[in-house]
Amino acid sequence: MKAKAVIYNLTTAILIKLKEKNIQISMVIITLVMTILRFLLNEKGRVTPDGIRFMRSAHVFPDIDNTITPFGYILSIKFFTLFGLDEFWSSKLVGIFSFLSIIFIAKKANFYFREAVLTCSLFGFVSIFAATFSETLTLLSVFILIFVSEQVLKSKWNSKKEIIYLSLSLILIFNIRYSALFIIGGTGLLGLLSLRKKYGKSFLLAAVIAGMYIICYKLLFIDIFNKNYVNESLEMGLKPTIQLLTEFYQGLTTSFNPFVHIANPGGGIINWGIYGIGFLNILLLIFFLFRKKLSDIEKYMLFIGVSGIICSFLIQYFYSADALGYRLLAPFTFPIWLIYFKRLFENFGLKVYLIGVMSLCTGFAFTILSKGNYLENRKQISTYLKKEKLDKVPLIFYINDMDDLEKVQISELIGTVNSNIYITSQPKDTLKKTTLTPYKVLQKIKIDKNKYQ
Template structure:
């Protein structure tokens, strides 16, 4: 009876999470797009031409695949997010691997936001779950050593081809192998990490250097931020990432942030307590090691590699396994009551999304008509801005990219004189955009 009840709960939560994911980008004035999203969609549009190496090709290729169904890059990216979510649930169900934990973790508002956005993290989460599934089979010796080595190596390489921060996961895998070297699977983890590491080296020389010789010199820079700033951002990022209800703090500050950070901080303490008090299985140890080492490396890489401030998005691949193990421990204590957390998170997410809504479909229609009238809907475009921090203008370019993905920023004022170069003024004098007042 309890199993039947839980099955219904899980089905309901998966359906509601799917609906929430769709609403999350439809009830947003620009469809959950960022400047990075513009690059992803443009790269997918021109593929197999390589226009940059800032991001691996995995996510870009996945968007391109869906365009063969006859849809554009924007809708393709949304299908990648939706299928990444459903893929995690499908694998969890098929292999009986962290199913209840995957259902509730994916229902958290932060992860709904990830799956709804045009981010590499959507596919990264799916590939990370595949890695843990493969690792579990390796630890339980379901394959012979050669098979285990091949599958684990390919899983690590897959993640790197989606996101460069997989380098941390490769390192964590090697570390886990060293810790477990006396066990049968220890050497498999070590050699798989070494193989993935060799692949990364070859990737750097044969791909990155081939198309962008200045990539490393452009992105490596010592002393980008003061330690005091990085530590503050780090703890704020952790607190919001581990808040099961709200993953975004008010940039303007205020007392509400104390509650947001406070819930996250208390939750982190609860996680630490449960992990210390309860015995961990080998796969749980591996997952936690990947999560913790990834978070630590994400912090230190900021000292010489230009990244945005750490937040729920940049940390999601590493807090994802921690959430899974955390919920497994909570289920062992409170059983079905834990689903309440997912329900409350979905409710919070819906309220937040509704209050801050902007009509993407309406805005898309306006932009489409504007581009068609100006005969700019099927030609390469530029969008002039002085600074990418000027969100009012950048948001317009983001919205345009959802209709014509072959667009890029330009910072040259003289370019604004060209017909194929748009500006905020050129657009707003012709149309009015339904804006998200909480942007």
């Protein structure tokens, strides 16, 4: 009877494993397809003014025209252009590469694999991988940092290697996003609080080395190419606290809503549902996170996640930034989602994959409803620019009101074809031959726009 029970349990375990493997493969494939659909079924290929700046910087490199962001993401776009792609398609390849790399590392190292598959399938993260955002590469670098940290916590290397690998991981993230300062600070603080433990010294010294790198970076790069950057960027009292707290609540609840990561800017009752689901999910997250004792790596992931979110809020008192949302918070919510899903898998098993399935279904419905034909729009813009002999020259696009999103979107679409484009609000610039206006463009072409802005 004992032998039969062992065989039965073993067979059941194998069948469950095989079933889960099929689920994981399916979810990775569907997530990849959804990522591609997200930028193809969009009238401007999911590009923002920041995205245009990234592509332009990659286009003109090695000339330096930008110190607002580090060059890690820009150079990754430049790298893929070496294979004959333009900056737009290169940026999309970076997103796909980042997603597949996270899955590959997780599988190869047997490190949060099913959690990574599920987290990356969430609609919010699919949207990040599909867009021309530096966050897409940041997510990969954060995952690498978490993996390296676990090796340090498990004492897999000697002290010298631990410090070197941790330092390089932190520096890598900083070279993609300046908000890595929060992760570096969190790592150093955790090391300081854990000095009595073996790994405390490694975390603290790695953060100190990364901090020294940042100082050198400022003196040898930012101060040379844009010496007034810090003084111009730091301002006091940009927004009242009540507005910051409101935006923080909205950003946090949409970031932790597994199905919908954006709300209606015009308000309405639907937003109550979006924010409400996110808020309830945060309460569940807190419950499951502290229901069981956290491991050392989970403590680190939670520490850098929460400290990063808090610092992202506080920095707004001194630094002009977009309102906090799923995109800006993604590098910090990502490790928290991994821990959360690990807890859910421990309690509910394979049923947890339904969250990813529902999120992908919601994303697909949203994408279809709001679709615009990027390929057709790109064809129209390409034909127009070639006809006007403006496809290979630096362009200026005049917009008198940057809050007019319809006009901004035209510039973003043009930027996916000719990334060497600058936005101006100076009427005198319209006298130049290489200056385009919304009126000029819409006289010659018709753009397939989203029905649901």
